[in-house]
Amino acid sequence: MMLLSLVMARSCDKQENEEMKNTTVEYSAVSRGKYLNINFHDDKLSIIDKRDGTPRDYILANADWKALAKLYKTIKLEALSTYKDPTQKRFYDGAAVASLRVIYDGKTYETTSFDHGFPPKEIEEFVNKIVSFATPSTQ
Template sequence: MKYLKIITPVVFLLMMNCAAQNKTKEFDKIAYEAQTRGSVVKLTIEGNNLSYKTYRKEGAKEVTKEQLEELKAIINELNLEEISNLKAPSEKRITDGALHAEFTIKIADKEYRSSTFDAGNPPKELKKLEDFLYKLSDVKE
């Protein structure tokens, strides 16, 4: 009986901790910005609205519930605390061979900013997110 009094709270705490880790992250805003001299691509999702801006055009469109769910799943795969430390696989942006790109993800009162990378060639952890945003916006890189 004595052991039961000790084991029960420990098991309860472990279960609560596991449940808390499985919660999905609800983002407030996702922003992608890629630019170099004379060229810019900005893609922003807030709520169920996607706004886009390039050197040639700008606009907005509504994001479906299914697309938002897929986007949440992609965000939940990321370790947001570490995206600022991700290493870019190439360095073409240094010589204007590619646009300088970065993500900013806002969840509640916290903002997560990625390291800069070549547009179209992000760190592998961010590739899925970049591809999905371009697909949603119909903007060509």
């Protein structure tokens, strides 16, 4: 039984790996005073945090990549555009306008705009993990 569990776990890991290799994720947050663009594809991460800034490129640590793959697996891509924003601070310059775009197997799925720092609850953990790579304490 334990061998079967190990084989099933490895099979799931392999499926997650394949899905992530075919996926590009783009997160952006923009306002008059803020610019943030985070892209990742497979284990490569690119961060631009200034307008006309130079991308900082990283290779994700295996643990971070696995955490992202696990969170990605919980997202329903077809429903991404239907998720509701929990706040509207961006309407009065209280937050940057954010969005998440996922390109999987050549098809693009995108959220409606939401407040940076306040993503829809259905993608909150995933977005927060992505944004955590751009904070100084994680670099």
